[in-house]
Amino acid sequence: MKTYAVRLTTGQDLKKELINFTKENNINAGCILTCVGCITRATLRMANASIIKDFEKNYEIVSLVGTLCKDGIHLHISLSDEKGNVIGGHLKENCLIGTTAEIIIADLDHLKFTREFDKKTGYKELHISK
Template sequence: MKIFAIRLKPNQDLKDNLRNFAKQNHLQSGFILTAVGSLKQATLRFANQDNSQLLTEKFEIVSLVGTLSLHGIHLHISLSDKNGKTIGGHLLDGCLISTTAEIVIGTSQDFIFMRTLDAETGYQELEIKHT
């Protein structure tokens, strides 16, 4: 396993930067090991919903999980507000860093994570290829 550590700064878009990181580093099978930080704006898609939700308040990132490769990314995030209430969903573009995001990414040489259209779900789903 190879490990990368990155820090995103204020006003950077979380998903866009992770997508670009995967492409720039030619990641074939990346996954989030750990992440902490804060957002000043979050755009999420909640479970069983077609539309996104824009949230414009400060949040702590309490969890970020998923896969990323140069072929596509699929990430879910959990956020905590000023009262400790936690929400989570599918990470979309438009999640802007408040102070920082410290992210550690692992990658395996044994797999390639592809994204292909699944006729059953209608989504670009993970296709795992062994190297």
């Protein structure tokens, strides 16, 4: 397993930067080990795939989890506001970093992830090979 440490700064788009990082570093099977930081704007898809919500205020990133591969990334995020209220969902583009996001990524070099269309779900789903 190879690990990477990444720091994003003010105004960077969390999802776009992780997509670019995955491609630039040729990550075939990656995952997020940890992430701390803050967001000033978030766009999340809720549990019902048709509902997308925008949030604009300061949030702490309390969790970022998911898988990374050159075919695409699948990430879920939890965010906490100044009162400790937590929101979360599927990470979409337009989630903008506040002051920082410190991210540790693992590249699982013994595996290969791809995203293949699944007729049952209607989405490109994770396919795992060695």
